[in-house]
Amino acid sequence: MDKIEKNLFLLYEFAVNRAGVGIHAVDKSGRTVIYNDKMKAIEGFELEEVGDRSILELFNFDHEESTLLKVLQSGVEQLNIKQTYWNRNGNEITTINDTYPVFHHEELIGAVEISRDVTALEKFVLHPLRKNSSPVTFTQIIAASEEMKTVISTAQKASSTKLPVLLIGESGTGKDLIAESIHNELSPTNGPFYTLYCNRSDAALIEKLDEDLNMSEAFTLFCERIDLLSISLQQNLYTFLKNSVQPSHQFIASIGDDPVELIAKGVLLKDLYYFFASFTIRVSPLRKRKEDIMPFIDSYFARRKERFGSSLEAVTPEVEKLFLRYDWPGNMRELEFLLDEVSSLATTEAVITYDMLPLHFRLKSDADKPTQAVDFIVQPEKELLPLDRYLKEAEEYYLQKAMKLHDENITKTAQALGMSRQNLQYRLRKLKNRS
Numbered sequence: 001m002d003k004i005e006k007n008l009f010l011l012y013e014f015a016v017n018r019a020g021v022g023i024h025a026v027d028k029s030g031r032t033v034i035y036n037d038k039m040k041a042i043e044g045f046e047l048e049e050v051g052d053r054s055i056l057e058l059f060n061f062d063h064e065e066s067t068l069l070k071v072l073q074s075g076v077e078q079l080n081i082k083q084t085y086w087n088r089n090g091n092e093i094t095t096i097n098d099t100y101p102v103f104h105h106e107e108l109i110g111a112v113e114i115s116r117d118v119t120a121l122e123k124f125v126l127h128p129l130r131k132n133s134s135p136v137t138f139t140q141i142i143a144a145s146e147e148m149k150t151v152i153s154t155a156q157k158a159s160s161t162k163l164p165v166l167l168i169g170e171s172g173t174g175k176d177l178i179a180e181s182i183h184n185e186l187s188p189t190n191g192p193f194y195t196l197y198c199n200r201s202d203a204a205l206i207e208k209l210d211e212d213l214n215m216s217e218a219f220t221l222f223c224e225r226i227d228l229l230s231i232s233l234q235q236n237l238y239t240f241l242k243n244s245v246q247p248s249h250q251f252i253a254s255i256g257d258d259p260v261e262l263i264a265k266g267v268l269l270k271d272l273y274y275f276f277a278s279f280t281i282r283v284s285p286l287r288k289r290k291e292d293i294m295p296f297i298d299s300y301f302a303r304r305k306e307r308f309g310s311s312l313e314a315v316t317p318e319v320e321k322l323f324l325r326y327d328w329p330g331n332m333r334e335l336e337f338l339l340d341e342v343s344s345l346a347t348t349e350a351v352i353t354y355d356m357l358p359l360h361f362r363l364k365s366d367a368d369k370p371t372q373a374v375d376f377i378v379q380p381e382k383e384l385l386p387l388d389r390y391l392k393e394a395e396e397y398y399l400q401k402a403m404k405l406h407d408e409n410i411t412k413t414a415q416a417l418g419m420s421r422q423n424l425q426y427r428l429r430k431l432k433n434r435s
């Protein structure tokens, strides 16, 4: 490389690494030649792990499953392909990908994938019922169970003291909703409500908090899932919080598990825990307060009717029984997604019947009735599924069970299933995209 070319290369390299989109380029044999910083953040790989390795080897998938390879083979671009998956660090990511073949003098020399991380946007779009409506208040939180009633009354007390609050609960139990309700209950009212999505925060973002938050106006800062930040970023966050404490600001954080265990495992900084722990609110998983299920469904139908004129207003007793028996590992979020899925397919129906439930849910929720599994698969009165669809559903069911058995640990599950970690992760990601 002469000097001009070398300088140009350095400039390109600089630009590629500062780009706000993920860039992954492979040469014509499928070997990775460019893997920029944003792509590393999205997928959770390091260049050393990816560089000079074929993507087939890296992700352990078949030719037809990789868009980069598809494009290499066909020479045809693939645009706007949306993917949602868990990256290598266990974070759920949604990207929109454009993949292009690259030609030089009409000869194909490689392919480039450009990924836009739309995770935050997706989060916004996925909750149109909530985000487009008026600010969240305690009255919108379904609390039929004694557990949730206690949560609400403790949260109301917290908002009257303005002390920092720590919300503890599994994913999807409603911690965000409670945080926003505390903010909207404050008196006098606070200015803006900021959410720091810790599972997507990088060092720069935490450093920028100082610049981004206007310290002179009263605000609420909700640090969502601080346990997902690295310990060094938790330390940075703690330093920032300590220096910005003012009586007018409200600080709230959430974590996904018991703090004592998280501290013992070394994933939660003790100082940060103590900062928020003045008011600790534990939100039980939905399986421990099933009284909230049916009232939530009623309120879901009412909101849908009001916003979209939907005709749905009930579920059959059979579906109700199934919902009350099922454990809802994804809590209210899982129930809400399921209702979204069923409602989007409904036309004029007023009642959700068992047949309207998606197959993946029927398989999961019938899991505790193994003796009926065979009857369920082949029922004389129902049409048989095409084999490939059935196999896909069975794969999803089996992988989910295996993950649950190994506490959602990908490495252990992959070992048990006799496959590589990347292969399992890739399959889970693919199933997620289908659902």
Ligand SMILES: Nc1ncnc2c1ncn2[C@@H]1O[C@H](COP(=O)(O)OP(=O)(O)OP(=O)(O)O)[C@@H](O)[C@H]1O
Residues within 6 Å of the ligand: 127, 130, 140, 141, 142, 143, 169, 170, 171, 172, 173, 174, 175, 176, 177, 178, 224, 225, 254, 256, 296, 332, 333, 336
């Ligand atoms: N008690 C409830 N009443 C009404 N809606 C609820 C309730 N609990 C949860 N939801 C709804 O379920 C979805 C998930 O809730 P939310 O995002 O608050 O959960 P979370 O505990 O903060 O999850 P994560 O830890 O993954 O951030 C949201 O759409 C929320 O509106």
